[in-house]
Amino acid sequence: MLKTNRAKLPILPLKASVAEVKEPNYNGYLDINGNGVLMTGPGGICRNFKVGDRCDSILGHHIVPGVCLKGANDGALTYYAPTGTPVSKCGGEAKGYVLGGCSYNGSGAIAAVFPEKDILSFEGDEQFLLLCGSYGLRLEDYPSIVCHIHPDLLDKLPVKEENGRLLFPVAKILPEKYAGYLGAEQLSVLTSDAVTAAEAELETLCVGDFVMFTDIDHTWGGAFLRGAATIGIVTDNGACHVGGGPTVSVLFSSKDSTLGGYVSDMGNIARYYEEGKEC
Amino acid sequence: MLRTNEHLLPVISVQSYITEPVVMPMGDAEIGDHGKAHAIPGMGGICYNFQIGDCCMGLCGEHIEAGVSSKNAKLNVNRNRGTNSHACVGNRVKIQSGEAKGRWGWVTGTHGGAEHVFLHFDPETLDMLCMDDSFLIKSVGYGLKLLDYPDVMPLAIDPELLHKMNIEEKDGKLIIPVAKKVPACLMGSGIGRMEPGFTGDADIITTDKELTEQYGLNELRFGDIVLIEDFDSSWGRGYCKGAVTIGCIIHGDTYCSGHGPGVTSLLTCKKPIIEGRIDEKANLAYLFGVKE
Numbered sequence: 001m002l003k004t005n006r007a008k009l010p011i012l013p014l015k016a017s018v019a020e021v022k023e024p025n026y027n028g029y030l031d032i033n034g035n036g037v038l039m040t041g042p043g044g045i046c047r048n049f050k051v052g053d054r055c056d057s058i059l060g061h062h063i064v065p066g067v068c069l070k071g072a073n074d075g076a077l078t079y080y081a082p083t084g085t086p087v088s089k090c091g092g093e094a095k096g097y098v099l100g101g102c103s104y105n106g107s108g109a110i111a112a113v114f115p116e117k118d119i120l121s122f123e124g125d126e127q128f129l130l131l132c133g134s135y136g137l138r139l140e141d142y143p144s145i146v147c148h149i150h151p152d153l154l155d156k157l158p159v160k161e162e163n164g165r166l167l168f169p170v171a172k173i174l175p176e177k178y179a180g181y182l183g184a185e186q187l188s189v190l191t192s193d194a195v196t197a198a199e200a201e202l203e204t205l206c207v208g209d210f211v212m213f214t215d216i217d218h219t220w221g222g223a224f225l226r227g228a229a230t231i232g233i234v235t236d237n238g239a240c241h242v243g244g245g246p247t248v249s250v251l252f253s254s255k256d257s258t259l260g261g262y263v264s265d266m267g268n269i270a271r272y273y274e275e276g277k278e279c
Numbered sequence: 280m281l282r283t284n285e286h287l288l289p290v291i292s293v294q295s296y297i298t299e300p301v302v303m304p305m306g307d308a309e310i311g312d313h314g315k316a317h318a319i320p321g322m323g324g325i326c327y328n329f330q331i332g333d334c335c336m337g338l339c340g341e342h343i344e345a346g347v348s349s350k351n352a353k354l355n356v357n358r359n360r361g362t363n364s365h366a367c368v369g370n371r372v373k374i375q376s377g378e379a380k381g382r383w384g385w386v387t388g389t390h391g392g393a394e395h396v397f398l399h400f401d402p403e404t405l406d407m408l409c410m411d412d413s414f415l416i417k418s419v420g421y422g423l424k425l426l427d428y429p430d431v432m433p434l435a436i437d438p439e440l441l442h443k444m445n446i447e448e449k450d451g452k453l454i455i456p457v458a459k460k461v462p463a464c465l466m467g468s469g470i471g472r473m474e475p476g477f478t479g480d481a482d483i484i485t486t487d488k489e490l491t492e493q494y495g496l497n498e499l500r501f502g503d504i505v506l507i508e509d510f511d512s513s514w515g516r517g518y519c520k521g522a523v524t525i526g527c528i529i530h531g532d533t534y535c536s537g538h539g540p541g542v543t544s545l546l547t548c549k550k551p552i553i554e555g556r557i558d559e560k561a562n563l564a565y566l567f568g569v570k571e
């Protein structure tokens with residue numbers, strides 16, 4: 001198990017509510033050729049899109065599998081409730097986990113995954129409680145790696161330590177040209193250029209996949225940096241506009257070669273939870 | 280001379296006012312890409328000592344905007360959106376108030392996110408301005424088309440500037456003088472933003488010192504015409520193999536990760552029609568006749 005500073009991290013319960021479904025663009029969402037595409041906007045509770053499903057299996061603009069949550073304090077959740085944070089329905093039995101930050105008219109919202117029976121029971125006015133306790137998490141033996149993940153999930157990941165490097169299981173390793181939304185809080189897997197997307201077989205990309213970008217530094221914001229690496233998780237289905245694609249919530253980043261990935265069938269978060277609950 | 284539809288384009292007035300210099304997110308400091316704080320001025324206001332033609336790299340400032348930084352109606356987002364969408368690089372702008380009333384300048388770029396429009400005036404005129412002055416831009420260019428090159432999309436460019444750029448037509452291609460070429464991997468903030476390429480900008484990442492040096496980007500100047508390889512700016516901005524964007528440099532460098540000198544898009548094409556020819560005089564200062 002990796003040595004961390006988790007014992008020093010304050011555990012804070014934060015409340016969240018369902019982010020309302022955004023009105024779709026009046027003239028649709030513009031695709032790469034300037035055509036309007038009529039499709040559902042982000043937010044709300046999606047009943048027919050699950051972690052592990054292919055991103056292209058549903059039509060919409062940044063649709064998350066499960067519940068799109070926002071807090072009372074704009075943006076706080078995306079910092080304090082990273083991937084793997086436990087979430088439960090206030091006054092109910094439903095328990096799930098945070099998939100990661102998502103694109104919801106910019107930022108400030110997160111996606112949360114619950115068992116299907118709970119998703120079907122939600123009506124949209126529920127309150128949720130998140131047990132946050134991971135902001136500032138550090139790997140004691142790998143100080144150059146910046147982390148944004150709940151330590152419970154970190155402990156589950158089958159990491160490999162090889163020659164001073166730390167390797168995480170991922171579904172895909174992508175060169176820097178696939179990284180979109182640079183300079184922002186999150187990244188995206190750029191799928192808008194169909195030819196380039198096909199080269200990396202992005203049609204097989206699934207929501208919940210862990211992906212690694214080479215030569216991308218996201219330690220203090222996303223940027224090209226030769227030799228850097230960033231690993232994130234796919235949290236929505238994507239978007240059709242130029243430079244758009246499935247949102248990637250960043251989990252780890254390093255300016256040097258310490259951080260790495262290995263392609264594995266354990267490269268999707270669904271392998272670590274069963275229907276929203278921990279395995 | 281390139282054939283265009285400019286005779287069909289309406290010339291429309293849009294208004295702007297000088298912006299206030301902003302305070303950095305961490306109080307008066309900017310956290311850079313190595314997690315270090317930098318106490319430096321930010322964007323906005325009138326910049327007296329850096330103009331188009333001057334180097335925009337290494338300045339002790341964050342996203343420094345050359346000349347006059349302007350926007351419309353501080354409290355009305357829609358009015359400012361109209362100004363940013365209509366204003367094109369090369370548009371003429373007239374001062375409407377104060378000591379410099381009646382003097383003319385040029386639009387030099389639009390800045391996405393901040394939603395600023397930049398204006399160039401000579402140094403004497405800059406000294407006569409006060410922060411309350413207003414500007415009337417005779418906007419034209421929005422909707423411009425190249426009749427013989429339907430795959431090339433003109434963006435925020437005044438037709439008059441297009442004709443001044445010494446674009447050469449050769450074997451079905453457009454050879455455009457540019458100061459620098461930029462690889463797509465260095466493009467950062469602005470990618471994936473849901474705004475068409477005729478408004479806003481995208482930044483060149485300069486945190487990779489080796490690649491920045493390799494492409495000569497430490498010499499970038501405000502107003503430089505640049506070519507971005509494999510980059511589409513049509514209905515948004517992002518990587519697209521084989522696409523080309525021609526743009527001009529509108530603001531200075533920054534310590535902020537994923538950001539850097541900004542590029543307002545002037546022309547873009549997904550097909551291999553646009554090529555660049557290096558010319559150090561490919562800068563708005565020369566094209567406007569500000570520098571000889």
